[in-house]
Amino acid sequence: MDVVHVPGEDRGRVVLYALSTCGWCAKTKQLLTDLGVEFSYLYVDRVDPAEFDQALEEVERWNPRGSFPTLVINDEHVIVGFQEDAIREALHAK
Amino acid sequence: MPNDIPDEEVDRLYTELDAEAEAGGYHLNPDREFTRGLVCGLLVNRDRYGYIACPCRLATGRREDDLDIICPCDYRDPDLAEYGACYCALYVSADVKTGKREAEPVPERRPPRPERKKMREERESTSAAPSTLAYPVWRCRVCGYLCARNAPPEICPICRVPRERFERFM
Ligand code: SF4
Numbered sequence: 001m002d003v004v005h006v007p008g009e010d011r012g013r014v015v016l017y018a019l020s021t022c023g024w025c026a027k028t029k030q031l032l033t034d035l036g037v038e039f040s041y042l043y044v045d046r047v048d049p050a051e052f053d054q055a056l057e058e059v060e061r062w063n064p065r066g067s068f069p070t071l072v073i074n075d076e077h078v079i080v081g082f083q084e085d086a087i088r089e090a091l092h093a094k
Numbered sequence: 095m096p097n098d099i100p101d102e103e104v105d106r107l108y109t110e111l112d113a114e115a116e117a118g119g120y121h122l123n124p125d126r127e128f129t130r131g132l133v134c135g136l137l138v139n140r141d142r143y144g145y146i147a148c149p150c151r152l153a154t155g156r157r158e159d160d161l162d163i164i165c166p167c168d169y170r171d172p173d174l175a176e177y178g179a180c181y182c183a184l185y186v187s188a189d190v191k192t193g194k195r196e197a198e199p200v201p202e203r204r205p206p207r208p209e210r211k212k213m214r215e216e217r218e219s220t221s222a223a224p225s226t227l228a229y230p231v232w233r234c235r236v237c238g239y240l241c242a243r244n245a246p247p248e249i250c251p252i253c254r255v256p257r258e259r260f261e262r263f264m
Contacts, residue, residue, distance in 0.1 A: 021135030021149035023128055023182060044152055045142075056152065060207070066152065067202040081199060 001047050001055060005040045006033065011091045014039035017059045017070040020046055024082040028069040031084060035093045044068065099137045108133045118253055120166075120174075121191040123183050132184045136165055150182040151204065162204065166253060168235045169203040217261060225264065233263035 016032065018025035020043040032039050047055045056066055062078045063070040071079040071087060079086050108130060112122050123129045135149025147153035148163040162168040170180040178190040179197035181204075189195035205213065232246040233239070237253035246260035 019150065019152060021132075021138050022151075023132050023135075024150060026131065049155075052154075065202050065204075065206050067204075068150065068152065081201070083199070 001042060001051055003040050003042045006038065008033075008036045008038040011037045011093070012074040013072075014091070015072045016041040017044055017062075017068060017072070018042070019044060019068045022068055025069040027082045028071065028087070031082075031087060035088070035091060037091055037093065099134050099141075103137060104130055104134045107137060114254060115185065120185055120253075121188060123179070123186045123197075124191055129184060132182050148182060149184075159210075161258065162210075162235070164255075164259075166236050166255065167204075168259075171237055173200050173203060227264060230262055231264035232260045235259050235261055 014032065014037055016025075016029060016039055018029060018041055029041060042055065044055050044059060059068075059070055060066045062072050063080050065080070067080060069080070069082065073079070073090050077090055079090060108122075111133065115122050123132075132149050136146040139145070139147040139149060139153060143153055143155050143157075143160070145157065145160070146165045147160050148165055148167050151163045151167075153160045153163065166185070167180070170185055173180050174185060174187050177198040177200045178187040178195050179185065179200055181200045181202065183197060183200070186197055187195070190197045204210070227242070229242040229244060231240055231242045234246075234250045234253060234255065236255045236259055237250065239250055239252040240263060241247065246257050248257050249255070250259065
């Protein structure tokens with residue numbers, strides 16, 4: 001799967017599951033970029049068809065609705081949707 | 095957005111959707127840049143899947159599984175009523191458009207996969223149930239329009255979605 005790594009300040013393991021076509025996903029990705037934190041993202045709508053089920057199951061493990069954006073911090077803290085305040089707080093970036 | 099859809103194509107669909115929305119009493123989000131991004135997403139999905147699947151949801155490419163999220167989705171109208179915007183915020187209510195009310199973040203209303211499967215099975219079994227009515231009653235799953243006739247209309251006269259979006263109501 002084409003996970004893209006964005007270098008930045010280390011605030012823990014930050015993984016964003018997103019769709020390349022979604023406005024809220026774009027805003028979330030932009031926020032992470034603006035905050036300058038290190039993160040990885042995966043455009044789930046662009047994964048190879050052979051890996052589609054695996055990718056979706058991975059998202060559903062964190063967020064049973066399988067909706068986007070799903071942001072996972074340190075393999076435990078999950079933020080669903082573009083929740084700017086919650087994201088800033090979780091990344092200690094007020 | 096990193097998708098190579100020509101600007102003119104985005105503008106064309108934008109104008110089309112805007113005219114259609116206004117004619118039906120719906121409104122596109124006045125934030126033009128944001129809305130253009132979503133329209134571009136619709137076009138990307140049209141190229142990918144052959145239909146304009148919701149840009150903010152993951153489509154499977156199997157039309158029967160994605161039917162509820164072909165734009166306008168089955169969830170638009172309840173979200174407009176409750177939050178003033180659809181899930182993607184492509185459509186907003188009149189109050190939001192005129193600035194009388196702020197759109198709220200919209201939580202995902204579409205049920206998770208296992209529930210969707212169950213609902214579909216139930217729907218398929220009810221539409222097969224015998225009825226004592228002179229005509230079956232059909233309901234548009236997008237806007238709720240009802241009609242009693244042998245088959246649903248080709249296009250919903252209210253919200254313009256095709257026949258496949260109707261379900262047997264009675
Ligand atoms: S109406 Fe539904 S499908 Fe269309 S953009 Fe809004 S949320 Fe997505």
